[in-house]
Amino acid sequence: xxxxxKRHFFSGTAVPIEGDDLDxxxxxxxxxxxxxxxxxxxxxxxxxxxxxxxxxxxxxxxNDPAFKDASLxxxxxxxxxxxxxxxxxxxxxxxxxxAIIGESFAEIFAGNCKAIGMPAVSATPHDIRxxxxxxxxxxxxxxxxxxxxKTVHFGDHTIAIDLPESRRSVFLEGTWNAxxxxxxxxxxxxxTAKKLPYMTGFA
Amino acid sequence: MxxxxxxxKVWDSHKVTTLPNGQDQLFIGLHLxxxxxxxxxxxxxxxxxARMAFPHRTFATIDHIIPTLSQQRPFQDNQAExxxxxxxxxxxxxxxxxxxxxxxxxxxVHVIGPELGLTQPGMTIACGDSHTSTHGAFGSLAFGIGTxxxxxxxETQSLALNRLKVRRIQFNGLLAPGTYAKDVILxxxxxxxxxxxxxxxxxxxxxxxxxxxxxxxxxxxxxxxEGGARIGYIxxxxxxxxxxxxxEYAPKGEAFKVAVKHxxxxxxxxxxxxxxxxxxxxxxxxxxxxxxxxxxxxxGVTQMLPELDxxxxxxxxxxxxxxxxxxxxxxxxxxxxxxDVVFIGSCTNSRLSDLREAATVMxxxxxxxxxxxxxxxxxxxxxxxxxxxxxxxxxxxxxxEWREAGCSMCLAMNPxxxxxxxxxxxxxxxxFMGRQGSPTGRTLLMSPAMAAFAAIQGEIGDVRxxxx
Ligand code: SF4
Numbered sequence: 261x262x263x264x265x266k267r268h269f270f271s272g273t274a275v276p277i278e279g280d281d282l283d284x285x286x287x288x289x290x291x292x293x294x295x296x297x298x299x300x301x302x303x304x305x306x307x308x309x310x311x312x313x314x315x316x317x318x319x320x321x322x323n324d325p326a327f328k329d330a331s332l333x334x335x336x337x338x339x340x341x342x343x344x345x346x347x348x349x350x351x352x353x354x355x356x357x358x359a360i361i362g363e364s365f366a367e368i369f370a371g372n373c374k375a376i377g378m379p380a381v382s383a384t385p386h387d388i389r390x391x392x393x394x395x396x397x398x399x400x401x402x403x404x405x406x407x408x409x410k411t412v413h414f415g416d417h418t419i420a421i422d423l424p425e426s427r428r429s430v431f432l433e434g435t436w437n438a439x440x441x442x443x444x445x446x447x448x449x450x451x452t453a454k455k456l457p458y459m460t461g462f463a
Numbered sequence: 464m465x466x467x468x469x470x471x472k473v474w475d476s477h478k479v480t481t482l483p484n485g486q487d488q489l490f491i492g493l494h495l496x497x498x499x500x501x502x503x504x505x506x507x508x509x510x511x512x513a514r515m516a517f518p519h520r521t522f523a524t525i526d527h528i529i530p531t532l533s534q535q536r537p538f539q540d541n542q543a544e545x546x547x548x549x550x551x552x553x554x555x556x557x558x559x560x561x562x563x564x565x566x567x568x569x570x571x572v573h574v575i576g577p578e579l580g581l582t583q584p585g586m587t588i589a590c591g592d593s594h595t596s597t598h599g600a601f602g603s604l605a606f607g608i609g610t611x612x613x614x615x616x617x618e619t620q621s622l623a624l625n626r627l628k629v630r631r632i633q634f635n636g637l638l639a640p641g642t643y644a645k646d647v648i649l650x651x652x653x654x655x656x657x658x659x660x661x662x663x664x665x666x667x668x669x670x671x672x673x674x675x676x677x678x679x680x681x682x683x684x685x686x687x688x689e690g691g692a693r694i695g696y697i698x699x700x701x702x703x704x705x706x707x708x709x710x711e712y713a714p715k716g717e718a719f720k721v722a723v724k725h726x727x728x729x730x731x732x733x734x735x736x737x738x739x740x741x742x743x744x745x746x747x748x749x750x751x752x753x754x755x756x757x758x759x760x761x762x763g764v765t766q767m768l769p770e771l772d773x774x775x776x777x778x779x780x781x782x783x784x785x786x787x788x789x790x791x792x793x794x795x796x797x798x799x800x801x802x803d804v805v806f807i808g809s810c811t812n813s814r815l816s817d818l819r820e821a822a823t824v825m826x827x828x829x830x831x832x833x834x835x836x837x838x839x840x841x842x843x844x845x846x847x848x849x850x851x852x853x854x855x856x857x858x859x860x861x862x863x864e865w866r867e868a869g870c871s872m873c874l875a876m877n878p879x880x881x882x883x884x885x886x887x888x889x890x891x892x893x894x895f896m897g898r899q900g901s902p903t904g905r906t907l908l909m910s911p912a913m914a915a916f917a918a919i920q921g922e923i924g925d926v927r928x929x930x931x
Contacts, residue, residue, distance in 0.1 A: 280781050281657055281757050285895040289902070290874045294528065294542040296502035296549050298610075308902035337777065338658040341691065341757075342895060343874075344593040345500065346609035367661055367693045368593055372609035385777070426484040426625060435484070438623040439615055445480055445488055449516065449621050452479045452490045457725050458583060459492070462718040 265434030267377060270359045270405040272331030275321050276392045277306075282335065283342035284369065288351045301347050302354030322355075326399040334391050335362035339380075340369025349373045349380075359405050361412060361421065363388050374427050377436045379407065387412075387419040407431055465629035466736040469698055470664050472729050473604045477587045479621055486623045492586035493603075494521040494616045495572050496559070498528055498550040499876070500591030504614035505553040515557050516620040522581055523554045523561040526571045530877045531839050531866035534564050543877065557617075570842025570868045573597040573810040577681065578844055580710025584699035584726040589616055594810050594892065596687040599696035600680035601703055602729060604664070606693045627664045627694060628738035634671035636745030640931025643820065644679035645812060645890070645910035647671060649751035649761050652690040655741065657759040660692025663739065666731065667697050671745060677706040678816040685811045686892050689758040698730035750926055752797055753894045753908040755785030760894075764913070764925045767794050788896055789905050790884070797907070797923045803885040805836040805863070805918040806899070807911055809873035812890035813841030817911040818849050821890075822857040824915035827929055830862035831921025837864040837879065839871040863918065875900025888917035 292304040310320040317323040333352065339362045340348055349372045352360065360373065360380045373380040383391070394414050395403075404413040405421070407428055412419050430436040442449075453459045465471055479488040508515075515521065528543045538544040554561040562568040562575060569575070573594050576582040582598045588605035589595065591613040598605035612622055632651060652659075665687050672680060680697050687695025704723050707713040714722045749763030760782065762768060770793045774782050786792060807813070807821050818840065830836045838858045840846040846868055849855050855865045872879040873891040880900025881887055887899055887906050894906035907923070916926040 279784070280777060283757070283893075283895045285874075285893070285898050289897050290876050291900070293499050293876060294540075294546060296546055297506070298503055308897050313902065338661070338691070341657060342593065342893065344591060344595075344607035344609055346503075346591075346611060349609075364658065364661065366658075366691065368607050368609065368688075372611065375609055375611035424625065426486045429484045433484075437611070438482070438486075439618065441482060442488060442615055442619040442621050442623060445621075446516070446619065448479045449488075449490055449619060452477065453517070453620070456476060456490070456492065457722070458586060458714075462714045462721040462725065 265377065265436070267379060267431040267434070267436070268407045270332060271402050272358070273327070273329065273400060274332035274334050274395050274403050275327040275330035276334045276395045277321055278336060278392065280337040281341055282339050284340060284345050284348040285342055287340065287348040288345065293345060293347055298347065298350040298354065301351040302356070305351040305355045329356065331356060331358045332403055332405060333357045333360045334388065334395065335360060336388070337363040339365050341366040344368045344372070346372045346376070349376055349378060353378050361391065361405065374430065374436055379423065379427070379431055381405070381421040381423045383412065383419055383421050390417060390419065465738050467732040468629050468666060468735045468737065469602055469696060469729050469731045470604065470629045470666065473585055473587065474626060482623055486625055488621050489587055489624050490621050491589045491616050492520065493581060493588040494620070495576055495588070495590040495595070496521060496523045496613065497572050497592065498525050498546050500610050501553065501613055502546065502549045503610050504617060507614050508617055513618050515617050518558050520620060521559050521617065523550060523559050524569055524572050524575055525550060525563060527870045527874065528876045529869040531869045531871045531879060534867050540878065564843065567843045570845065571810045571813065571870055573685065574813060574841035574845070577601065577677065578842055580707055580713035583707065583713065584703060585729045589622065593688045594685050596693065596695045597681050597685040597810055599684040599687065599694055600677060602696055602699035602726065604694055604696065607688065628662055629666055630663045630739040630741065631666045631668060631737040633669040633740065633742040634667065634745065635669045635742065636671060637674070638671060638745055639748070641750055641912065641927035642745070642748050643910040643912065644675060644682040646748055646751045648683045648686040649753070649758065649908065650748060651743070652686065652759050653751070653761045654743070655690055657689060657757045658691045660687065660690040663692050664694035664696065665690070665692045666737070667695060672697050673700070676816060677702060678814040681814070682811055686758065689892055699726045750910060750913050752913065752923065754789060754791055754797060755782065756788055756894055756896050758892065758894060758908060760785055761908070762797070764798060764923070767796055768792070770794060798925060799922050801922045802834060802888045802907070802917050804881060804887040805834060805914050806872040806887055806889040806891065807837070807914050808839030808841065808871050809891035810841065811892045812911050813839060813845065815845050815848055817890065818845070818854050821911035821915040822854040824912050824926060824929060825861045825863065825919060826857045828861065828919030830918045834918055834921050836862070836918040837866055837872065839866045840868050842868045861919065872899050874898060888914045888923065890914050
């Protein structure tokens with residue numbers, strides 16, 4: 261597999277997005293889904309909580325110059341719940357984020373993150389708190405996420421992260437886009453299909 | 464690990480192989496698509512000159528972006544027109560059956576799949592939409608996927624997936640008059656929480672679900688995802704088979720008999736083993752209403768809104784935010800609280816039985832003068848039936864707007880939107896901040912009968928006063 265697709269180490273400043281159950285409508289409101297490409301999605305990230313009805317920026321971390329150019333995002337519990345819209349992780353990635361560290365993620369959201377090559381890894385509530393605090397105190401300091409050792413390193417701290425082995429391995433090997441793999445089993449897909457009664461009209 | 468459940472049986476029969484990372488590659492029996500989550504997938508396919516593996520296992524419709532006032536082309540919203548054209552070009556180029564408005568079979572993807580008999584027990588069903596869980600009502604494994612995965616299904620008719628755990632949710636008792644499938648699922652989500660289902664498929668069983676019609680079962684499975692469960696299903700039985708008989712895409716004659724025998728064999732066995740379980744009873748079940756910004760934040764209609772101290776530390780902050788956004792206070796009652804808008808529709812509650820329930824209540828009065836009420840059937844076929852049996856006339860006579868089929872104000876990608884901080888009694892499935900088109904709009908989720916009652920009262924009330 262191409263080495264450029266391998267993702268095992270991330271280092272950069274982080275932006276803290278506190279709060280539980282931040283849903284996909286919050287991450288990207290539906291009216292921005294009308295575009296037929298993902299190109300501009302980064303501009304709309306958290307739009308309605310970042311800007312008021314006149315388009316004036318409010319006090320959201322993404323509007324805070326201290327967290328400008330962050331390449332990591334730290335989030336709470338059940339992040340990305342709600343719709344299956346890939347626009348949500350696309351918006352985060354296109355904003356410039358390369359990996360998300362949080363307490364937990366909604367299932368479809370985490371799968372979408374994997375499919376586009378952006379790891380979403382979890383840590384304990386206690387460690388996430390520690391991480392938030394560190395970022396507030398040291399917004400310009402870099403944080404290291406290491407998928408090989410399954411740790412996040414910041415200041416004097418090293419915390420453990422969790423992500424299913426099936427996800428970790430595809431980032432390490434660069435096979436997070438499953439398309440080629442799925443395609444390589446074409447024959448077996450055909451065979452599986454043939455055995456399903458509904459595929460032959462229950463004849 | 465679960466054993467001999469419907470989930471296990473259907474998973475195993477669709478398993479192509481185990482992939483090197485430990486995930487299973489699963490064959491997808493039915494792929495449903497709509498305009499919003501597919502253009503990027505087709506673009507990538509075309510860019511690479513790739514072909515579809517099973518073009519006849521994908522079916523398309525248009526639902527999210529379609530206006531419901533006038534569906535005259537070109538649509539007034541240029542972006543909606545462009546997105547529709549993109550889908551039209553794609554289905555044409557790839558030979559995908561497309562239920563557009565000219566077929567009289569268009570509608571919300573989760574409404575038309577079952578209505579056409581495309582959705583059948585024992586299938587794996589994927590769609591770029593989280594409410595694909597709806598189709599689990601038939602005893603299929605149905606789940607939402609992202610756009611990259613839509614591309615994978617188009618090109619390989621398969622997906623790389625992690626096996627879920629299975630939780631049996633047993634609901635015993637009878638539904639009292641004035642309580643409905645919507646109240647059952649809101650109650651379940653209230654108890655297990657919006658993240659309780661992460662990592663699980665929910666199997667719904669017991670008297671309550673056994674007695675339900677297919678339409679009611681769909682309402683329940685539809686909202687599994689709101690409890691964090693990507694899949695929710697009900698074992699197929701005679702109610703399922705009777706529903707499917709004579710549906711356009713269902714097997715016919717001898718083949719139907721063979722199918723029923725096969726479908727019966729898929730139900731979870733008496734010896735089935737589950738990873739987790741929960742038993743509930745309808746005893747204290749009231750009409751449910753959400754008061755917050757996620758579908759778990761709900762109360763029985765006569766209950767007071769919860770005090771902040773009643774929440775765990777982690778939920779307290781979310782509750783505080785919800786109260787601030789909704790402009791409600793702990794300890795208050797929703798009964799008697801005025802509303803501005805009523806929306807009856809969405810893939811949760813826009814089927815014929817939902818419209819009947821709403822019409823029964825709306826026939827008892829007129830929409831309050833300060834309320835805007837819109838009723839949006841889930842499909843063109845439902846619209847026609849509702850008109851034929853006089854439901855549309857009841858809505859119109861009461862002063863509600865009767866619209867064309869689509870998702871409408873469920874997510875407001877079309878012109879149907881809340882304005883400012885309007886409060887909406889809605890039969891849809893999500894009360895997220897800004898969900899209904901205004902960044903400050905407020906949504907109260909409830910059953911169709913409750914929403915209709917709110918419309919004629921002009922405020923939230925207990926529909927049991929007029930039902931039963
Ligand atoms: S009705 Fe609402 S929830 Fe259902 S598919 Fe349409 S937008 Fe999604």
